[in-house]
Amino acid sequence: MSAPILKTRALTAGYGGRAVLNGIDIELRENEVLCLLGHNGAGKSTLVKTLFGLIAPSGGDVMVDGAKRNRQSVRASTAAGIALVPEGRGVFPSLSVEEVLRLGLWSADVHAAEHASRLDWVMSVLPDIKRIYRQRAGSLSGGQQQMVSIGRALLSRPRCLLMDEPSIGLAPKLFQDLLGPIRQLQKDTRMSILLVEQNVREALKVSDRVAVMKSGTLIREVLPFELDTNAKLMELY
Ligand SMILES: Nc1ncnc2c1ncn2[C@@H]1O[C@H](COP(=O)(O)OP(=O)(O)OP(=O)(O)O)[C@@H](O)[C@H]1O
Numbered sequence: 355m356s357a358p359i360l361k362t363r364a365l366t367a368g369y370g371g372r373a374v375l376n377g378i379d380i381e382l383r384e385n386e387v388l389c390l391l392g393h394n395g396a397g398k399s400t401l402v403k404t405l406f407g408l409i410a411p412s413g414g415d416v417m418v419d420g421a422k423r424n425r426q427s428v429r430a431s432t433a434a435g436i437a438l439v440p441e442g443r444g445v446f447p448s449l450s451v452e453e454v455l456r457l458g459l460w461s462a463d464v465h466a467a468e469h470a471s472r473l474d475w476v477m478s479v480l481p482d483i484k485r486i487y488r489q490r491a492g493s494l495s496g497g498q499q500q501m502v503s504i505g506r507a508l509l510s511r512p513r514c515l516l517m518d519e520p521s522i523g524l525a526p527k528l529f530q531d532l533l534g535p536i537r538q539l540q541k542d543t544r545m546s547i548l549l550v551e552q553n554v555r556e557a558l559k560v561s562d563r564v565a566v567m568k569s570g571t572l573i574r575e576v577l578p579f580e581l582d583t584n585a586k587l588m589e590l591y
Contacts, residue, residue, distance in 0.1 A: 447492025
């Protein structure tokens with residue numbers, strides 16, 4: 355079996371000397387959607403940012419394809435095939451969708467000769483982007499902005515997608531409409547997805563495994579069917 359795309363060992367990280375992650379051991383395998391659950395403030399976003407290289411670990415290891423990458427930069431993460439859909443979408447409201455995506459191509463270091471084909475490919479995965487391509491991002495609905503944010507992350511053709519609360523502000527049906535094509539792409543390409551979610555019920559429908567965080571530690575790893583009743587979900591917290 356190949357090494358996990360991402361793996362941590364006793365990972366610690368935080369802000370200004372204050373530890374938020376207190377020794378996390380987690381792995382994201384090829385061809386899976388791993389759902390990361392936990393209360394507000396449990397450290398989910400901090401873990402995602404540390405895996406992507408936005409925060410440097412203060413201890414422990416981050417491994418990409420089995421090799422230690424403790425000083426992984428965002429550029430190195432992108433080059434390794436890892437992309438981030440940030441919490442809050444990160445879409446500049448004054449730019450058009452086209453400009454947001456072109457900026458994404460530039461920041462992902464995609465060669466100019468490939469820009470057109472990358473944009474075409476993203477629009478084949480998320481065809482609704484075509485209809486809003488010339489619109490200002492700030493004029494779009496929350497769901498459309500999230501779609502643009504996901505489209506931008508796909509421009510680097512990642513094999514690993516880190517998604518930080520993509521459902522925020524979206525109705526369950528919209529969430530499934532948005533995640534459906536991404537789950538299909540994941541199955542077709544054997545991509546790996548780490549999905550941070552508060553919307554547990556919807557997230558479990560598209561997940562293969564579930565990890566639960568509490569106060570900066572990983573407290574449980576389960577399969578989605580093990581959380582099929584309210585009582586079992588309540589036990590988690
Ligand atoms: N930029 C920052 N500077 C200082 N402390 C931070 C920063 N970002 C997060 N924290 C703190 O780190 C802890 C974990 O926050 P984090 O955002 O990782 O949690 P989370 O599980 O993603 O929560 P949520 O579900 O609310 O997004 C919290 O106590 C938070 O206040």
